Ligand code: HEM
Ligand code: HEM
């Protein structure tokens with residue numbers, strides 16, 4: 001697998017996460033790379049999730065992917 | 081007697097039927113979590129609004145599904161349900177448990193969660209309701225040790241399910257249990273690591289009675305069926321008549337295609353017109369048996385309403401022989417998922433995508449021929465199946 005492509009996936013995530021929107025559908029992510037094979041991007045996503053660079057976020061019915069650093073902190077009575 | 085703290089919920093205990101309120105109250109005697117659940121639910125009834133926030137958390141290490149995060153939006157009032165996550169456990173195929181396995185499952189949940197479970201959710205899984213974030217991993221470890229695994233959630237292949245089929249039922253035309261288990265084991269990655277546009281469900285019923293309602297609830301439905309004539313034991317037909325069954329009224333008149341005839345005491349079936357609905361066989365199991373050649377009908381596109389309305393599955397393969405290792409079946413699943421994964425919009429189910437792009441496009445993409453059984457209803461336009469070059473070939 002191409003390390004270059006993997007790096008550009010992370011780079012793309014950083015660029016796209018500048019605004020308020022931090023969570024993306026897999027479908028959106030594969031569309032960021034129109035020239036690349038969808039499956040290759042999906043495999044890279046799985047690797048990056050294993051490496052804890054990215055994280056899944058799920059409502060239960062739908063799944064998103066986001067940079068791990070933006071994953072919401074555990075909420076509770078003590079959190080602001 | 082002290083005044084009840086849950087007057088609204090108490091009303092739900094009033095009917096003749098079993099009440100989940102009673103169950104939660106029972107659990108609340110042991111678990112503060114269940115007590116807070118009760119109180120928060122009472123508040124929801126009062127405020128007429130749900131007090132749950134959608135999570136984010138997805139599972140244990142290596143998994144992207146199986147845990148559904150839920151948090152209370154009033155942790156100030158109900159600290160014990162501040163986090164109340166659901167764990168979906170892949171049920172044994174056909175829901176066959178030995179009692180010691182069930183006990184073990186309950187023990188694990190008493191240790192790590194609220195003690196409340198839902199046997200089973202509509203996807204099929206055993207649903208363990210309510211645990212905290214720090215208990216998820218240890219609970220998973222204990223479940224694994226007991227031989228259980230998490231099921232699917234989110235944009236993943238959901239836990240496949242099947243009717244009890246040959247395990248108990250004489251009407252099974254296929255081994256629904258083995259097919260479901262085989263599919264589950266083959267597609268582990270798709271269950272645990274969501275990469276689809278949305279959920280995808282596979283359900284297997286071993287005959288057209290469709291006890292898992294795969295036609296209404298699965299994107300990919302496998303329904304057992306037969307070829308050849310329904311086998312008739314005329315002696316047993318007479319016995320049914322003698323025992324008081326009105327065969328003309330109850331059986332023949334209710335045959336959806338009117339392909340049965342009572343000729344004196346004998347029954348005649350015009351098998352070419354039979355749609356294999358099972359009605360007659362259900363009513364006279366001793367007299368009528370399915371045809372000898374067994375297989376399955378494959379349908380796609382069923383779903384409940386969320387973004388768009390409900391859809392029933394649509395026949396795409398009228399008859400497929402199903403024998404282990406089911407390569408033809410799994411290959412078809414993969415081709416369909418790949419097409420959907422490529423063209424589906426986020427949160428678009430397979431059935432909706434087929435409606436949007438057309439059955440013709442779908443069939444060409446997955447390499448299936450158009451056949452008459454695909455016409456859902458006469459007089460909806462049959463021309464949709466033909467490509468211009470097909471028409472040129474026909475009209476010489
Ligand atoms: C004297 C002239 C015509 C007569 C007697 C006639 C008669 C009919 C009849 C009996 C039907 C079947 C209705 C049904 O099954 O409910 C029909 C359907 C139809 N007709 Fe005509 N028609 C005539 C002219 C036309 C013209 C000029 C057009 C188009 C420019 C047309 C387009 C259609 C279409 C599209 C259908 C529906 C076909 C379908 O259900 O798939 N007809 N016509
Ligand atoms: C305000 C104008 C129109 C209205 C309200 C209207 C309404 C309808 C309705 C309710 C149907 C039946 C749909 C169904 O069976 O589910 C229909 C069918 C049809 N209409 Fe119209 N229509 C209009 C104008 C037109 C025009 C201008 C044409 C052709 C030039 C046309 C051609 C047809 C044809 C060919 C069908 C049959 C389609 C099929 O069976 O596949 N309609 N229309």
Ligand code: SF4
Nearest residue numbers: 243249286287290291
């Ligand atoms: S779907 Fe058919 S085979 Fe399966 S349990 Fe129901 S009646 Fe029996």
Ligand code: SF4
Nearest residue numbers: 335354355357358360
């Ligand atoms: S299975 Fe259904 S369609 Fe076929 S003969 Fe019996 S009642 Fe009629």
